[in-house]
Amino acid sequence: MIGVTANPSEYPVVCEFFELFKTPWEFYRRDRPYEVLLCAGDREFPEDGAKLVLTYAGQRLPFDDEEEIEIASQGRSPRMLSYAGSRIPIYGDNITFREGIGVLVDEGSHQPAIYLHRSCGRRVARIGYDLFGEVRTLLIAGQPAANAGIPALELHIALLRDLIIASGAPLVEIPPVPDGYRFTVCLTHDVDHPSIRRHKCDHTMFGFLSRALFGSLRNLIHGRIPLRGAVANWAAALKLPFVHVGLAKDFWREFDDWYLALEKGLRSTFFMIPFKNCPGKNSHGPAPAFRAARYGAQDIADTIQKLLAAGCEVGLHGIDAWLDSSRGGEELEVIRRLTGVSEIGVRMHWLYYDQQSPRALEKAGASYDSTIGYNETVGYRAGTTQAYKPLEASRLLELPMHVMDTALFYPAHLGLSSREARTVLGRMVDDVVQFGGCLTINWHDRSIAPERLWDACYRDLVQDLKSRGAWFSTAGQAISWFRKRRSVVFETDRIEPDAVRVRAAARQGDHLPGFRLRIHKARESWEIGPRASENHLDLAFDESVDTRVPCEVSP
Numbered sequence: 001m002i003g004v005t006a007n008p009s010e011y012p013v014v015c016e017f018f019e020l021f022k023t024p025w026e027f028y029r030r031d032r033p034y035e036v037l038l039c040a041g042d043r044e045f046p047e048d049g050a051k052l053v054l055t056y057a058g059q060r061l062p063f064d065d066e067e068e069i070e071i072a073s074q075g076r077s078p079r080m081l082s083y084a085g086s087r088i089p090i091y092g093d094n095i096t097f098r099e100g101i102g103v104l105v106d107e108g109s110h111q112p113a114i115y116l117h118r119s120c121g122r123r124v125a126r127i128g129y130d131l132f133g134e135v136r137t138l139l140i141a142g143q144p145a146a147n148a149g150i151p152a153l154e155l156h157i158a159l160l161r162d163l164i165i166a167s168g169a170p171l172v173e174i175p176p177v178p179d180g181y182r183f184t185v186c187l188t189h190d191v192d193h194p195s196i197r198r199h200k201c202d203h204t205m206f207g208f209l210s211r212a213l214f215g216s217l218r219n220l221i222h223g224r225i226p227l228r229g230a231v232a233n234w235a236a237a238l239k240l241p242f243v244h245v246g247l248a249k250d251f252w253r254e255f256d257d258w259y260l261a262l263e264k265g266l267r268s269t270f271f272m273i274p275f276k277n278c279p280g281k282n283s284h285g286p287a288p289a290f291r292a293a294r295y296g297a298q299d300i301a302d303t304i305q306k307l308l309a310a311g312c313e314v315g316l317h318g319i320d321a322w323l324d325s326s327r328g329g330e331e332l333e334v335i336r337r338l339t340g341v342s343e344i345g346v347r348m349h350w351l352y353y354d355q356q357s358p359r360a361l362e363k364a365g366a367s368y369d370s371t372i373g374y375n376e377t378v379g380y381r382a383g384t385t386q387a388y389k390p391l392e393a394s395r396l397l398e399l400p401m402h403v404m405d406t407a408l409f410y411p412a413h414l415g416l417s418s419r420e421a422r423t424v425l426g427r428m429v430d431d432v433v434q435f436g437g438c439l440t441i442n443w444h445d446r447s448i449a450p451e452r453l454w455d456a457c458y459r460d461l462v463q464d465l466k467s468r469g470a471w472f473s474t475a476g477q478a479i480s481w482f483r484k485r486r487s488v489v490f491e492t493d494r495i496e497p498d499a500v501r502v503r504a505a506a507r508q509g510d511h512l513p514g515f516r517l518r519i520h521k522a523r524e525s526w527e528i529g530p531r532a533s534e535n536h537l538d539l540a541f542d543e544s545v546d547t548r549v550p551c552e553v554s555p
């Protein structure tokens, strides 16, 4: 059991952090003994018999003077720490130490950001930043695009886990991994342009012609697309007048058949626009006219029925729901009516979002949101691979979006070739294999048709995810699984401190995978590194499990 002391203003952040690092903990109580004490910010740690005391703060503490810990430097600006082959950006106040261990060091100065010592028979780790301040920044402001590739929040969890295990304290947790799989993946599709026939002499049509005719030539010359891709795009451009008069097939209209054929049984999620010709608002006033889609969900009601019948989910691709809860209610109602499903999730068109959006969406009646990501790059805006509850929300969960096809391939964004994109995606799959969680991918409806032709890369990605043990779920199923994990409570026995009972309060239903209770075997040596957490035992459970934690097991 971890006892936590933090400033009361950080209590919601502490609670959310321990939904992501699902392990027994509570706010410190004077009448309870703890194996591990975690003191954050400027809170002093209580005199206590804990095996391990972790003190996280980005400024000098009176404790540092008492223990004669020498501070090497103090910084405010983002600092990059190096930890076990990974990089952890620190966005708030931070300090480094004159002496310490090389496991967590400032990249620039090579000074340690962690100081370990023994004091009065216990182990003390002094870490030079404020853990919950960092978590707050990640969950509210998010990371700048430059650090998008770093799952910073997962790395904070990994470091804390390693420190606890290395101290010899027992640790159990429920990793964000569905039983029987290695991680979760949500294949999602924002449906922006389900028909090119609807685009006559507009921004989208001229953009299509320019990219199909000239962009393809440029890409062919630079070796970025094969000749057959360029020929397919030129043929599509020449065919367009015939598509418009109904003499040729609308090559953007077949997205449903194409995705159903490729994803057979993998249950993807399609986000549909509720109203046609409606650009909506941005934070300054009316949004640009070309944000308006040329269709409303009602126009493709037959496609929606086909997708639902195949086990897919249909959500709302919202227009104004992010800033106007009554408009959000109307937008959700369109999708509810067409699907007959009451719980509807949202992803905002163009990823419009601000700090009050979780509350607006919650008030509108959304069941989850999946907007938090980047337009210009891929990665972890909130630093996590897991679904989380935004600090402003009381029930709404956020399923962060990690990969969007347009960010990978558009020249104005990352502008990657297919080969480069496969490398970047492979690294992100490595991350979910390592940390668990849910990789959420957004491949647009028309991305598999001319002129994008990003189908081969998507096919390879799905194949890679299959071969690496993914649980393919709809966004709504992933959210249900995370909700159920959040409902799990740990009951520890004060008389038999090694006994632990784990119970899931929420009912599962829906044939979702179960959980694993991971029991880490404590180490005798005060040796910290990623291998510290490798020695563990997993017990599978659905509703509850009783077990004992082996406190004194050597690796």
Ligand SMILES: [Zn+2]
Binding pocket: 190, 191, 192, 317, 348, 349, 350
């Ligand atoms: Zn969109």
